Amino acid sequence: MNIGFLVLDFVAPFCNSLKDKRMIVRSLRDKLTKRFNVAFAEVGEQDKYQRILIALVTIANTPERVHEVLDQAQAFAEANAKGAELLSAEREML
Template identity: 30%
Template sequence: MNIAVLTIQFSLPGCASLKEKRQRMGGLHERFGRTPAIAVCESGHLDRLESSEWSFVVLATSPQKVESICSEIEDKLQRTVDGRVLEVSRELL
């Protein structure tokens, strides 16, 4: 089994409340948590309004599949989150 941890930090300029922050992040649990190969959680910046950090644990049978899933997650987040990606890190376990 191949495992990667993908951590993405977002900037949410102008975010004025935790409710707005949740709306702008657009239900990442619902979108990615349904896939059996992905576990997702908000892993940092929980108390900050203008930033957010999310971690995704990806499991697959090959390193290429893990990389492919991580790339799909990054691409989808770039298109759907009402914010700016500041940093992306991948750790293969």
Template identity: 30%
Template structure:
């Protein structure tokens, strides 16, 4: 069993309220949390309007599968989320 924690910090330029932040970043649970091998949560920057941090825990039988799933998450976020990814970290356990 292999586990990775993927943490992504976002910048939300021009975001003026927590409601707008939820609209721009919202849907992370629906997009990624439905996959049985992925757990997702907002892990930081809860009270800031212009930033957000999300963590994804990915579990798979091989390291290669874990890394592939992390890459797929990053790619999908870049295509679908209205924010700039400013920091991405991966921690393999």
């Protein structure tokens, strides 16, 4: 069993309230969990409305499959972040 997690740090300078931020986070959560069957959590920067820090976790039989899912999920999140810019992505395998 292989476990991988990915932490994505976005900046959304156009967000003027936590409500604006929640719209982006909720949209990403719904789309990523449905399309890639990953666990999703907002793991930091929850009180800052222009920063979004999320984590994705997946489990698979092979490390290659874990990397494939996380690669696809990262690309999808970048493309569907509604204008938020990806600052960093950190990945770890367990």
